[in-house]
Amino acid sequence: MRKEVLVTGGAGFIGANFIQYLLDHTSYHITNIDSLTHSANPEALMQFSKSPYYRFYLLDLRNQDQLNEVFDRQYDVIIHFAALTDVNEKKYSPIEYYDVNVLGTMNLLEKVRQGYAGKFIYVSTGKVYGGLEEKERPSTEETVINPNNSYVESKVSGEMIVRSYINAYQIPAIITRCSNNYGPYQQKQKLIPTVILNALEEKEIPVYGDGEHVRDWIFVKDHCRAIHTVLEHGKLGEVYNISGGRERSTLDVVKLILDYMNKSHQLIRHVEDREEGDRRYALNWEKANFTLSWKPEMSFYNGLVKTIEWYTSKQLQQT
Template sequence: MRKEVLVTGGAGFIGANFIQYLLDHTSYHIMNIDSLTHSANPEALIEFSRSPFYRFFQVDLRNQDQLNEIFDRQYDAIIHFAALTDVNEKKHSSIDFYDVNVMGTLNLLEKVRQGYARKFVYVSTGKVYGGLEDIERPSKEDAVIQPNNRYVESKVSGEMIVRSFINAFQVPAIITRCSNNYGPYQQKEKLIPTAILNALDDKPIPVYGDGQHVRDWVFVKDHCRAIHTVLEHGKFGEVYNISGGRERSTLNVVKLILDYMNKSHHLIRHVADREEGGRRYALNWEKVNFTLGWKPETSFYNGLIETIEWYTSKQLQQT
């Protein structure tokens, strides 16, 4: 029998790419639920709907009646991407983050505890470790948790609930933490899409502060392959870092984009820095490599080229 999986937040950036990965590489039956916020990708939903193995329902994870309609069967697995993110953090109250990211997770775990799913994968963020100094090694799974904004705090709280259900009810759950993703379907407000789209129109590209904030980048398709690996072979109760091992400064990323697009560096505009905290984030991905055999396969530059070409193609289609 085909596996039936429930993907939450499958209209978002990483969730949409994960569904595309499953459609391309597996025969899973996929149930996608999403509340369709500003970060949703309607175009992806249209593309997915062509598959006979795919279904979509608009669901708010805080709404028990809507959840009860979806949980009319047992799923082989739930892959939980859905979250209110930090894209426009100042527009939301702390209650918003906890209401969606914590209570939504709790409601799903209750369904797992009741036997509606055989496995639960909670997709968290590497930012739970906080920032690193230049000389520090990338964070391992046992590093101290040091969230530095409300979004990350809410993701940590979600992790703690997952752990409590593992310990109290033996819920078959796994936690993943990823570094910065890039690739198709990412929100336009993020660094790489903004740089590409502004460069296409010869508009200034805002770079925060001195542009020396360093992030560890992973191509979203590599991330999706890692989640699938964890889903199939990961050990219940474990945490797995997923990273590209590609540390780059903001300024370096923007210059690479401009160089490939044959655009002038004069488009770069330094703007006031954000109060986000953390000049550098980086994850150690040895555990998922040694125990499950996963490793990033896409070089940063090749992934960046694919991303540039994707956004360029979409932009041309709209003109």
């Protein structure tokens, strides 16, 4: 029998790539639920709709009546990507982050508790560990959690809700924490798409502060492969870090893109730094490697080239 998989937030950047990965590499039946905010990818949804193994529901996870419509069948697993994430745009109040990211998570867990799904995977963020100093080792699953903004606090709260359901109701759940993703379908306001699209039009490229903020980058397809590995082989109740192990400063990333695109570094413009911008994030992914035999495969440069070419192609199609 084909596995029945429910993906939340499957119209978003990582969720859309994950659904595409499953359609390309498995024969799962996939149900995608999404509220289609500004970060959704209509193009991806149109592409998925061609598959006989895919269906889509437009709904809000906080709405119990809407959610009930989706549970017309037993799911083997729920992969929970959906979250309010626009921390840097300051569009939302802290209450809104908790409303979506915590209440929505609890509503899904209730469905698992009621027997509608055999497993629950909560996709969290490596930012729950907080920032690192320059010479500190990358965060492991045992590192103390230290959230520093409303979005990350709401993701930590979601994790705590998952843990409470594991302990109180023996819910079969797993938590993953990932570093910065990049690749096709990412929102245009994020760093790498912004640099590519601005460079194509010879527009200025804003770089926060001195540009020496360091992030640990992972190509989104490597993340998708990791989630699939956790789905198939992850141990219930565990937390797994997922990371590319490719640490780069913002300025290094911008210059790599400009060099590949044969654009001048004169396009770079330093702007006022963000209040919530930690200097460095990095995750240790040894646990996933040792226990699940997973490791990142895409080099940062090759992944960047694939991303540049994808956005360039899409831009040319629109002109």
